[in-house]
Amino acid sequence: MIPKTIQSALERQDLSALYEIRELVERLISERARVDDLPANREVLKVHTSGSTTYRLERVSCGKNCKGCPHGPYWYGYWREGGKTRSKYIGKNLMSTETKKGVVE
Numbered sequence: 516m517i518p519k520t521i522q523s524a525l526e527r528q529d530l531s532a533l534y535e536i537r538e539l540v541e542r543l544i545s546e547r548a549r550v551d552d553l554p555a556n557r558e559v560l561k562v563h564t565s566g567s568t569t570y571r572l573e574r575v576s577c578g579k580n581c582k583g584c585p586h587g588p589y590w591y592g593y594w595r596e597g598g599k600t601r602s603k604y605i606g607k608n609l610m611s612t613e614t615k616k617g618v619v620e
């Protein structure tokens with residue numbers, strides 16, 4: 516549901532403003548989608564993008580009275596597949612061969 520105040524404000528805009536607003540909305544959607552992919556118990560220390568895969572160096576808190584928390588940091592690879600975000604545990608070091616391939620199997 517679009518709030519009434521936003522809708523009536525949008526209806527008053529001219530075409531060029533509407534195009535700019537559409538770009539803004541698309542950017543906000545993609546940023547929000549990226550944040551939602553990230554579980555709350557992970558702290559991202561580094562990000563490396565290669566091809567369609569994003570590698571993140573993360574510190575993970577499992578949060579169940581664990582004495583080893585937080586764990587890592589470890590590298591994880593993330594990519595989109597069939598509309599879903601897939602991930603793969605890489606380890607303590609991000610190998611250069613891993614990033615050259617672009618896609619993690």
Ligand SMILES: [Zn+2]
Pocket residue numbers: 575576577578579581582583584585586
């Ligand atoms: Zn733990």
